[in-house]
Structures are given as C-alpha cells and as structure tokens.
Amino acid sequence: MTEGEIDPVNLETQIVAxxxxxxxxxxxxxxxxxxDLVWLLHLVGDAHQPLHASARFSKAxxxxxxxxxxxxxxxxxxxAVKLLPVGMGFSAVTRRPPVQSETVC
Incomplete structure (x- = not known):
C-alpha cells in the first residue's frame, strides 16, 4: 500500500464478511x-476499545x-512490551487461519 492509500479491509468490511x-x-x-463467529465477537469487542478506535500520529x-x-x-x-497487548491482557493473533478443505467420503 502506498502512502495516502486507504486499506480496503477494515473493521466494517470484516464484520460484514x-x-x-x-x-x-x-x-x-x-x-x-x-x-468466523469467534472473529466476529472479537471484532465487535475491539470496536469498543479506545486503542482500536484511534491512532497516535507524530513525526516519528x-x-x-x-x-x-x-x-x-x-x-x-x-x-518492555507493546502497548496494545498490555491493554488487552494478551497477545492477539490478527491473522485468520487458512481454511482447510473437507473431504466427504
């Protein structure tokens, strides 16, 4: 992604998906x-967390x-640790696991 480009994947797109x-x-x-239910619940909870609803910008x-x-x-x-996991009380995994194909016999 280039500077100024908006990420097409965001909280709203993922909640809908x-x-x-x-x-x-x-x-x-x-x-x-x-x-997907687990992730939906996680994202709805995230939407109500201050660190997920804002960002700090500076020269650095x-x-x-x-x-x-x-x-x-x-x-x-x-x-030293990162602020977000401290606020959440754990290190969150932010990747969705790959879907495994199911074989029907």
Missing part, C-alpha cells in the same frame, strides 16, 4: 462458520501507531 458467513445457508463448513509515527501496536511501555517487571 463474518456475518455473511454465519448462516448455514452460506454453504460454508461448520469449522469456518465457528471460526507518520502512518500512526497502529492502535498502540508500535508503542513500547515498561510495566513493573521492567521488560
């Missing part, structure tokens, strides 16, 4: 539909802080 996949009539296997962060993912903080244990 995951919601569309949920009904049995979507034709998708249960394994995909259950995965011209493209923003990616919702806190680029900001280091040092908790009492002294080991």
């Amino acid at each position: 995951f919601t569309t996949a949920l009904p049995a009539s979507s034709g998708l296997p249960d394994s995909v539909r259950s995965n 962060l011209k493209k923003g802080d990616q919702g806190g993912n680029l900001i280091d903080v040092t908790p009492p244990n002294g080991q």
Whole structure:
C-alpha cells in the first residue's frame, strides 16, 4: 500500500464478511462458520476499545501507531512490551487461519 492509500479491509468490511458467513445457508463448513463467529465477537469487542478506535500520529509515527501496536511501555517487571497487548491482557493473533478443505467420503 502506498502512502495516502486507504486499506480496503477494515473493521466494517470484516464484520460484514463474518456475518455473511454465519448462516448455514452460506454453504460454508461448520469449522469456518465457528471460526468466523469467534472473529466476529472479537471484532465487535475491539470496536469498543479506545486503542482500536484511534491512532497516535507524530513525526516519528507518520502512518500512526497502529492502535498502540508500535508503542513500547515498561510495566513493573521492567521488560518492555507493546502497548496494545498490555491493554488487552494478551497477545492477539490478527491473522485468520487458512481454511482447510473437507473431504466427504
């Protein structure tokens, strides 16, 4: 992506995609539909988190802080970590697992 270009994949597009996949009539296997339900719940929760609804921009962060993912903080244990996982309480996996084909015998 070039500077100034808007990412076509965002919270709204993903909520629509995951919601569309949920009904049995979507034709998708249960394994995909259950995965999409989990991600739908995760994204709706993310939409209500301040770090997901804003970004910090500066001379050093011209493209923003990616919702806190680029900001280091040092908790009492002294080991620097990224801000977003601290705020969420865990390191979130942000990739959707590949869909495995199902063989019907």
